[in-house]
Each structure stands twice: as structure tokens, then as C-alpha cells.
Amino acid sequence: MDEQVKAKNVFSSRNFRLLFLEGLISEIGYALYSFAVSFYILELSGNNAFIQGLFVGVCSAAMLIAMPFGGVLGDRNSKVRIMTACDLIRGALLIAAAVFMIVTKDQKANLIVLFAVGIAGNILTGIFGPASSGLLPYIVDENRLQQATSYTTIRSSITAIIGVAVAGVLYAALPLPVLFLIMGICYIISGISVMFIRCEEQVSEDRLTLKLFFSDMKDGLDYLRTQKALMILMAAVVFINFFFVPIGSNFMPYFIKTDIGGADSYLFDDLITPEMWSSVFSMLMGVSALVSSVILSAGKQREKCGRSTAKTLGLIGVFMMSLTAAYWGLVGRGVSLNAFIIFMCIGCVFLDAAIIFINIPISTVQMRVVDRDKLSKVSSITSTISQCMVPVSSVIAGIVLQKLGITPLLIMCAAGFSATAVMLMRSREIDDI
Numbered sequence: 399m400d401e402q403v404k405a406k407n408v409f410s411s412r413n414f415r416l417l418f419l420e421g422l423i424s425e426i427g428y429a430l431y432s433f434a435v436s437f438y439i440l441e442l443s444g445n446n447a448f449i450q451g452l453f454v455g456v457c458s459a460a461m462l463i464a465m466p467f468g469g470v471l472g473d474r475n476s477k478v479r480i481m482t483a484c485d486l487i488r489g490a491l492l493i494a495a496a497v498f499m500i501v502t503k504d505q506k507a508n509l510i511v512l513f514a515v516g517i518a519g520n521i522l523t524g525i526f527g528p529a530s531s532g533l534l535p536y537i538v539d540e541n542r543l544q545q546a547t548s549y550t551t552i553r554s555s556i557t558a559i560i561g562v563a564v565a566g567v568l569y570a571a572l573p574l575p576v577l578f579l580i581m582g583i584c585y586i587i588s589g590i591s592v593m594f595i596r597c598e599e600q601v602s603e604d605r606l607t608l609k610l611f612f613s614d615m616k617d618g619l620d621y622l623r624t625q626k627a628l629m630i631l632m633a634a635v636v637f638i639n640f641f642f643v644p645i646g647s648n649f650m651p652y653f654i655k656t657d658i659g660g661a662d663s664y665l666f667d668d669l670i671t672p673e674m675w676s677s678v679f680s681m682l683m684g685v686s687a688l689v690s691s692v693i694l695s696a697g698k699q700r701e702k703c704g705r706s707t708a709k710t711l712g713l714i715g716v717f718m719m720s721l722t723a724a725y726w727g728l729v730g731r732g733v734s735l736n737a738f739i740i741f742m743c744i745g746c747v748f749l750d751a752a753i754i755f756i757n758i759p760i761s762t763v764q765m766r767v768v769d770r771d772k773l774s775k776v777s778s779i780t781s782t783i784s785q786c787m788v789p790v791s792s793v794i795a796g797i798v799l800q801k802l803g804i805t806p807l808l809i810m811c812a813a814g815f816s817a818t819a820v821m822l823m824r825s826r827e828i829d830d831i
Contacts, residue, residue: 451647551694556688725738
């Protein structure tokens with residue numbers, strides 16, 4: 399372990415600074431990518447919410463399939479090398495896609511390229527994620543894991559604020575191929591940054607075979623079965639993700655494209671385009687996450703998080719009910735689009751703060767209680783479990799939006815959050831973690 403890790407602040411560690419820099423650069427690239435692709439697919443498909451939802455679902459499925467392989471690779475090979483390779487390949491893919499779209503002007507071909515790059519990029523993300531989460535305990539002292547995780551979330555919040563703000567301007571000013579070039583360069587730089595991390599990793603000398611892969615995964619699953627409280631928490635996270643993902647991936651772009659973009663006038667329409675409202679919402683969520691992460695980074699590391707997670711989830715359920723009622727009353731009945739936009743601004747601040755107060759404690763507890771030599775594969779399994787329904791959620795949300803509209807989708811999400819909160823509250827094991 400880095401000799402500086404035990405210092406009071408994790409930034410004393412050179413390794414953590416390099417890991418932080420890698421994430422800072424790559425997440426700016428990802429912010430540009432996710433913003434541009436969501437709106438560009440709606441543009442290419444004639445505002446077809448199903449196609450947009452299908453894109454999110456297929457890409458999420460690709461990441462989920464790759465995660466178990468990433469977990470096994472992360473526990474058997476150098477996590478630093480895996481992260482470096484994934485960043486460099488993602489950068490090369492985006493640059494190649496940019497060149498293709500510059501040469502080929504056909505919209506159908508560009509849509510196919512977006513799907514191909516999205517699938518390949520998410521496979522690499524599925525391999526990258528377990529290695530990244532498994533690396534942190536090697537370079538950060540156990541008592542500083544919540545601080546490190548909070549700083550990582552602060553970084554994500556800053557990049558969300560900067561990246562989405564810049565994305566809103568660049569999307570209006572630059573063609574998508576140019577944005578892809580910028581994103582690709584970001585990933586290349588982040589890959590170069592992470593390759594300079596130096597730490598003592600546990601690396602297996604055994605050659606990985608299919609038999610060993612399934613053996614390692616069984617080992618990780620057997621280990622998880624002994625952690626019943628953790629399994630219950632992961633089951634709750636499955637439902638949290640199922641009902642949360644449609645808010646950002648489906649509802650937000652569709653609301654902006656359909657309700658704000660289709661309105662004769664809207665709040666500040668003389669200053670910003672409809673798409674830039676996505677930047678405003680994302681920036682507010684980023685600021686909220688930033689403040690929440692700062693609070694957690696300065697606070698005492700929690701020993702348990704189950705009960706507080708259940709309570710916070712209950713508050714999210716109440717908020718989602720309010721959001722549904724506000725949309726139905728203000729937008730659906732044509733009372734005031736601007737009033738709902740203001741409500742959304744306030745809601746974004748609350749929602750992301752609540753999610754941060756769930757995510758950071760859960761991540762910290764997992765890194766603290768899981769054996770280090772099993773952390774990558776356990777992380778990949780829990781990530782796969784927690785996100786296994788995301789592809790289905792995105793596709794279902796796209797169908798609901800296309801066939802029924804926004805209000806039924808919000809009703810579905812509100813009911814889901816509330817039911818999950820009740821389930822978690824009634825669990826006895828949740829007090830054990």
C-alpha cells in the first residue's frame with residue numbers, strides 16, 4: 399500500500415491523485431457523450447422514444463454481461479493495466495466513430511454506428527468498473543474509504559456540472575463527430591494518467607480459463623450468500639435503479655424535446671434552447687451531489703447504512719408522488735409549463751442529494767466488509783445484480799412514453815420507489831448492515 403495512504407487526507411496519496419485525475423478527465427468525456435447521444439438519437443429517429451429507450455436498454459445489457467468477466471479479470475490481473483487498456487480503447491473507438499460519421503452522411507448508418515459504439519463502450523465500462531472499484535482499497539486506508547468515495551462523488555458532480563454545461567453549448571455549436579473527437583481525446587488522456595499508478599496488487603499467475611472463470615464467479619456468489627444483509631440491500635438497489643433510471647434516461651430528454659421544445663414559449667426562451675434546460679437540470683443535480691458529498695466527506699464514516707437507506711428511499715417515494723401530481727396538474731392540464739420547470743429545478747436538487755446519501759454509504763460499507771481478494775468479483779456481482787433490470791426498465795419506459803405518455807411513467811416510478819421503501823423498512827436484517 400502507498401506509504402502516504404494513512405495520512406489524514408486521501409489527497410496526500412499520489413496514487414489517489416492520479417486515480418482522481420483519471421476519473422475527472424474521463425467523466426468529462428462521458429458527460430459530453432451521454433448528453434449528445436440522447437438528443438441525437440431522438441433527432442435521427444424522429445423523436446421516437448422507443449428507439450431512445452432501446453438504445454439505453456441494449457447498452458446497459460452489454461455492460462451487465464461484461465461485468466462478471468470484469469470482476470474475475472480484476473481479481474486475477476493488474477487493475478491498473480485493465481483500467482488503462484479500457485480507457486485507451488474507448489478513446490480509439492470514439493475517434494474512429496467520429497471519422498466514420500464525417501465521411502458518411504447517411505443518418506441510418508450514423509444511427510447504427512451510435513448503437514455499435516454504445517454497445518462496445520459499455521462492454522469496456524463493464525470490465526473497467528470492477529477493476530476501478532477494486533483498486534481503491536489498495537491505495538486508501540480503510541478508515542478513509544468514505545472520504546475517498548465522497549471525493550470521487552464530488553469529482554463526478556464537478557464534471558457533471560462542467561461537462562453538461564459545456565455539452566449544452568457544444569451540442570448547439572458543433573457537429574456530433576467533433577464532439578466524439580473531443581470525448582475520444584479525453585479517454586486517451588485519462589488512460590495515460592492511470593498507467594502511472596503504483597501499488598501492490600494481488601495478481602494471480604494462473605492462466606484464466608472458462609472453467610476458472612465460472613469457479614471464481616461461484617466463489618463470489620457463495621461468499622455473498624453468507625452476507626444476507628448485503629444481499630437484501632442489493633435487492634433494494636435493483637428496484638431503486640429500475641425506477642430511477644427512467645427519470646434521467648427517458649423522462650428528462652422526452653419532456654424537454656416534447657413539452658419544452660413543443661411549447662410556444664417557455665421559461666427563459668429568449669436566452670436558452672430547450673436542450674440547454676437539460677444542462678440546467680443536470681447542473682442543479684451536480685451542485686446538489688457536490689454539496690452532499692462534501693458533507694459526507696467531512697462527516698464520520700458510518701458503520702451501518704441499512705436503516706438510513708430505507709428512510710431516504712421513503713422520502714424519494716414521496717417526492718416522486720409530488721412530481722407526478724405536479725406534471726399532471728401543471729403540464730398535463732395545460733396550467734403552467736414554467737411552474738413545472740421551476741418545480742423540476744427544486745426537485746433535481748432534492749433527488750440527487752437523496753441518491754448521494756444512499757450511494758456513498760452503501761459503497762463504503764461494501765468496500766469495508768468484503769474481503770479484499772474478492773472485492774472485484776463481488777463488486778461485479780453486486781453491480782450486475784443492482785443493474786440487472788436497467789435494460790428492461792429503459793425499454794419499458796420507452797414503450798410507456800411512446801404509447802401512454804409521461805404521467806403513467808411517473809406514476810409507475812412513484813409507486814415503485816414507495817413499495818421498495820416499505821419492503822426495506824420491514825426487513826429485520828437491514829439493521830445488520
